Structures are given as C-alpha cells and as structure tokens.
Amino acid sequence: MPYNRKVMEHFTQPRNVGEMKDADGVGKASNTTDGDVVVIYLKIEDDKIQDVGFQTFGCAAAIASSSMFTEMVKGKRIEEALSIDKQMVADALEGMPANKVECSIIAPEALSEAVKDYRQRREFIKEERS
Amino acid sequence: MERIYFDNSATTRLDPRVIEAMLPYFDRSYGNASSLHSFGREASDALVEARERAAKAIGAMSQEIVFTSGGTESDNLAIQGAAFANREAGDHIVTSAFEHHAVLNTCRFLEGQGFRVSYLPVSSSGLVELEAVKAVMTKRTILVSIMAANNEIGTIQEVREIGGIAHDNGSLFHTDAVQAIGKLPLDVERHNIDLLAISAHKFHGPKGVGALFVRNGTKLLPLVQGGGQERGLRSSTENVPGIVGLGKAIELAKLEMEENVARMTSIRERIIDATLAGVDGCHLNGHRQRRLCNNAHFRFDYIDGEALVLNLDVKGIAASTGSACSARSTETSHVLQAIGISGENARGSLRITLSKMSHMAEAERYLEAIAEVVSRLRAISPVAMLAKQKKGGV
Numbered sequence: 001m002p003y004n005r006k007v008m009e010h011f012t013q014p015r016n017v018g019e020m021k022d023a024d025g026v027g028k029a030s031n032t033t034d035g036d037v038v039v040i041y042l043k044i045e046d047d048k049i050q051d052v053g054f055q056t057f058g059c060a061a062a063i064a065s066s067s068m069f070t071e072m073v074k075g076k077r078i079e080e081a082l083s084i085d086k087q088m089v090a091d092a093l094e095g096m097p098a099n100k101v102e103c104s105i106i107a108p109e110a111l112s113e114a115v116k117d118y119r120q121r122r123e124f125i126k127e128e129r130s
Numbered sequence: 131m132e133r134i135y136f137d138n139s140a141t142t143r144l145d146p147r148v149i150e151a152m153l154p155y156f157d158r159s160y161g162n163a164s165s166l167h168s169f170g171r172e173a174s175d176a177l178v179e180a181r182e183r184a185a186k187a188i189g190a191m192s193q194e195i196v197f198t199s200g201g202t203e204s205d206n207l208a209i210q211g212a213a214f215a216n217r218e219a220g221d222h223i224v225t226s227a228f229e230h231h232a233v234l235n236t237c238r239f240l241e242g243q244g245f246r247v248s249y250l251p252v253s254s255s256g257l258v259e260l261e262a263v264k265a266v267m268t269k270r271t272i273l274v275s276i277m278a279a280n281n282e283i284g285t286i287q288e289v290r291e292i293g294g295i296a297h298d299n300g301s302l303f304h305t306d307a308v309q310a311i312g313k314l315p316l317d318v319e320r321h322n323i324d325l326l327a328i329s330a331h332k333f334h335g336p337k338g339v340g341a342l343f344v345r346n347g348t349k350l351l352p353l354v355q356g357g358g359q360e361r362g363l364r365s366s367t368e369n370v371p372g373i374v375g376l377g378k379a380i381e382l383a384k385l386e387m388e389e390n391v392a393r394m395t396s397i398r399e400r401i402i403d404a405t406l407a408g409v410d411g412c413h414l415n416g417h418r419q420r421r422l423c424n425n426a427h428f429r430f431d432y433i434d435g436e437a438l439v440l441n442l443d444v445k446g447i448a449a450s451t452g453s454a455c456s457a458r459s460t461e462t463s464h465v466l467q468a469i470g471i472s473g474e475n476a477r478g479s480l481r482i483t484l485s486k487m488s489h490m491a492e493a494e495r496y497l498e499a500i501a502e503v504v505s506r507l508r509a510i511s512p513v514a515m516l517a518k519q520k521k522g523g524v
Contacts, residue, residue, distance in 0.1 A: 003440075011437070012444055017510050028515070035474040036434075039512045055512035059436040063510055 003060060006094045011060040014067035016074070020053040025121065027113025029106045036062050036103070040070075040110040044118055049073050049081055054107065061096055061104035065089050069107035078115055084108060133446045134492045138332075138424060139281055139309060139483035140450060144375070145334040151378040152336065155371040163368050164359070173370045180377025187384040188307075188326060189317035190343050196360045197373050200340040201308040201329030203353075205232040205275075207342050207363065208304045208325040211350035212273050213240050216302070220270035224301075226250045226258045228468035229277055232327075233306055237275075246270075254470050255417040256285035263292055267299045274303050278310035282452055282465040282481060283416030284425025286314065293322025302348065308332055308340075312383030312486075313391060313422050324348050328380070330372065334485070335379030339372030390486040394423040397484055397493050401426045404497050409504050415452075415469065415479065424484040427452075429471065432516050433478035433507045441503045442480075447496055452479040474520070 003011070020026075020041035030037045036058035043051035052074050056066040069089050073081035086105040090096040096105075135143070155176060161169025163177050181192045198204045213223060225237050227249045237247045248266040252258050258276055267274075274296040279286045289305055296303035304325035307316055312333040318326060326343040330336055344350055344363065356365025383390075406412055411431035430438065435451030442449055452463040462476040471479075482496070 008440075008444075011440065014510060019512075028512075035477060037512055037516065039515065055510060055515075057432060057434065057511040057513075057516055059434045060440045062434070063437060 003064070003097070004094055007061065007064045007096060010064035010067040010093065014054075014063055016053050016067065016070035017055070018053050019055060020051070023053070023114075025114040025116075025118025027110045027115070027117055029109035029113060031058075031103055031106050034058065034103055036106060038062065038066050038107050038110040040107060040114040042111075042114045042118060044078070047078055049076055049078065054110070056107075059100075059104060061100040062106070064093060065096070065105040066107040068093050069105075069111070073111060082108075082112055082115060084111075131446045133448065134495060136447060136449045136482045136484065136488070136492070136496065138485035138488075139284075139481065141331045141337065142334045142485050143487060144336060145379060145382060147382060148335055148375050148378045152371045152375040155374050159370075161370075163370060164357070173368075176370055176374050177368055180373045183377040183381040184328075184341050185343075187311070187380045188328075188343060189319050191346065193361070194318075194343055194346055196342045196344055196363045197368060197376070198340045198342055198364055199338055199369070201230070201306065201327055201332070202232040202340075203364075204327035204329070204340045204342040205230070205304075205306055206236050207350070207353055208327055208344075209233065209236045209273065209275055210240065210353060211363070212302050212304065212325065212348070213243075213245055215349040215351040216272040220268075220272040220301075221245050222268055222270040222272065223247045224250065224263065224266055224271055224274045224276075224296075226252055226276055226468075228252050228256070228280060228282075228465040229275065230281055230306055230308065233275055233277070234464070250276075252468050255420075256280060256283045256415070256465075256469050257417060257420065258287050258292065260288060260291050260295065263295050267295065267301065271296075271299055271301045274301055275306070276303075277306040277308075278314060278316060279307075279422050280416070280465060281309050282463060283427045283469070284309070284422035284483075285416045286310075286420045286422060289316070289323065290321040293324075297322055309422060311380060312387055313394075313424060315387065318343055318345065328376075330376035330379055333379050333383045334487075336372050336375040339369055339376050341376060386486070391423045393486065394484045394488065397488055397490055398423060398426050400490065401482055401493050401496065404493075405500060408497065408501055412504075415466065415471065424488075426482040428480045428482075429475065430478035430480065430504055431475075432511045432513045433504060435477060435479050437507055438478060438480055438503060441507065442496075442499060445499045445503065447499055450481045450483075452476065452481060474516075 023041040025042040039055045041053040052070045054066045159172035161173040163173040293303040302324045324345040329340040415427040
C-alpha cells in the first residue's frame, strides 16, 4: 500500500483538476468492479491537445495517476497521447504498488473515449456544413 | 505539527505506568517462571499477581485465566478448543456474520473439520437479534460465539441475553471482548460467559499478549502441545513482561473505567454530532446509542476511503477505513456488508476510534480537517455525474 513521494505529491496537489465547460471532447471510463470513475476533458486545436482537465472518483492511486496522465498528454498530438498506456503512467510516477496499476490507472481509457467524442462532434459539424 | 492518533481500535499507546511495571521483568527478574531458584520464583510471583488482576477485572477466579499471545490465539483456543473437546456432544456452532476474522476464519476452518456453523445475520444498525439466536439453536449446538462489541462499527451486543440463550440450551458461550475491556463493565458471572477473549494492546498494554477466561469445568483441548504451562492449555514459556503488562493495564482499565468512558463519550458525541451536521452526504454506520464510547464510524458519499485516510494522514490525523482497495477490486469489509452497505456506498467509510488519552482539542482539529478533506476530494470527484448514476440506479 505505501505510496512513494511522487504519487503522494500528485495525490495531494493534483494538476489539471476540474470540469471544462467548453471542452471539445469529454470521455468517461469506469472500473466496474471498484466503481472508480475518471472523466477527461479535452481542448483540441490542429490535432493537438491544447488543454486537458480531469475528475476522478477513486483511491489515491487513481487520483495521482489521473493527474500525472494529464501532464503527460498536454501539448501532445492526439495519436501520440493515445499511445500512452498504464505502465508508462506508473513509470512516470516512479513506480506504483503492482496491484494498483491495473485497477487504478484508467485515465488512458477515459482519454480514448474523449477523443472518440471529439471526432464524433467534428463529423457532426462537417455534416451540418455540407 | 502534533500528530493525532484516532485509530485506537487498531492498537493503543502503552500507559507509562504499564511500561514501568514491565521493565524489571526484562533485565532484573528475567527468570523462567518454571525454574526452582529465586529468579524463577520472582517470575512466577509476577504471573500470580497478573492473573489475579486479570481475573478480578472480569469477575473471574485466578485459575480461570489462561495467558496467550493475543486476541486471535484466545479466540482460536476458545472455539477450536471447545469444538474438539465437545465433539461427542454435538457438531454445531453459532456465530454472527460480522465477527472478527479470528472468530470467522476459525469457524470456517472447523467447517472443513466436519462441524456445522450458523453465521447469523445482523440488523442494519449492527446488532445481533436475540430471536435469531434462539431460532438456530439445536440439541447439537455446542458453542455460541458472539462478540461483546464490534471492532469496526463499535456496536454493543446483548451478551448477557445471548449467554442466557446458550445456557438454556446447554451450550457454551464464548465472547470476543477484545474491544470491550475498559469500556464495558463485563462480568463473566452476570453476563453468562464461559469463554472470553482479551488482548492487552487494545487497552494500553503491550502487543503480543492476551488472555482467555475459561470457566471452571469447561472442557477444552489445547492448540499447542509442550511443557504443560497454563494448566496444560497453553504450553510455552510464559511471556512474563508481557503478562505483567497485561495485568497492570487491565487493572488500570477497570479502576479508571468510569472517568475514561465519560471522557471518551463526550469527545465522541462532539465528533458524531459535528461531523453529521457539518459535512453534507455523511452518514453514521452502526446504532447511534448502542455503540462503544470510543467509536465513530461514518461513510461519505462520492469519496474513496483510502483517499480520505491518506489525506487526513497528510494533515497529521491517523484514522482508518473499512474499504481496502486491493489486487482486483475494492473489498468492502465483511462488517459493512453484514449491515447491508455495499459497493459504492461503502467506498467512503471512515473509522475514528478514541482512547483515554484523546483530547477534545484533537476532536476540534479533526473536525476542521474532515470538512476540508471531504470538500477537496469531492472537488476532484465527478460528483454530479455520480449523483446522476445513483439516482438512475446504474
């Protein structure tokens, strides 16, 4: 259970917390066994993630990893951001108790939902215009 | 920052008077109590005194006290010992669904040995119902084991009445009184108890030492074979300093119970009232009145218990939670499950347990901290979305 300093730092001072009213894409992932929920909000321009926000219901590992993940994807191209997986987040946090990696790091799944949402919205806008 | 320890159901700080009483038995009177020389006599005299103190605290006789390594061993000795010794009389054991694992897992082990066990449900307020006990008793019931007070939610059981039901049926009655010593006035005669388990570190004594009260004439088989110490019920060289510590701690617990209970009750009342009034979406687990003087157990909507405990720890406050996020899923404690709290509702649980050393000023600091921590974690949590899910029954 004991978390390292980096995890505790992201847990006590999480980055990019909060709902984004004017997001271009919103995605939710939940862990059905635990009831953990992560929501990711995206601002996207030129295929690049300009801004990102998150909300998480879950343990300290879930909160810290969501925070770290948003730091990692900010400014990245969409495809690049989508390639970041659970283990990369755990590594960026300088390690996480093994049993927490699988169940607590669900922010990457929320991101791919948010990207889907963004792309659907764009399709919709294109159709409207045409 | 002065740290606040609100996890006294996990363990307590040693009373300085207990440490003082123990010290001579480490480096001066360090003999083996079975030895014939003066070193041995000093050790055995100390055991006699500790045994008298333990017996007196629960209304027993000295020869009815068996010293063990702690509450878990005492529960095992009581339940396994009684089951195996009374096998020809019957094969049925009655217990409750929210006992400590020392009792539950011993009962499960005995199921594998051919015994039958009834795990009684408990009410949503955390009480074992007398009618439910009566209903499952049979001629084959050899033992009833119901805790005096629950270790998580602190609810106090009707020990005397349950003991009476067991005795009317000709069955033995065991109670895990680990959380009750120093907080409830237990008397083995008045409360119809045949076997009673205690653990020193829960009442400001040392870890690694406990005791089992075994009513005279109760048939019991030992778990440990060896040199025949403790009337053959618990072989092994006695842990003299530990036992001396248990004796001193239980004597103080009994002697000072009234003032300690009054003190803890007033702090607990402040904590319960102010937490419920000051924090939205907060509920009390367990019966409001029939609970230990040192226990406040809450659940908070839309927050995870581990996050809550870690965040309080950052603020210097040590408490515990009933939901432990483990390998694959968040395991709700069997106690919360037994009172009908499950899934998401069990996530944000918080157990605050006081001791005689707790102060009202600490409660005030906790109250400030809990409001801050809950609102911080809710600000991170997608509360509105979760509320919608809950309403929709998803």
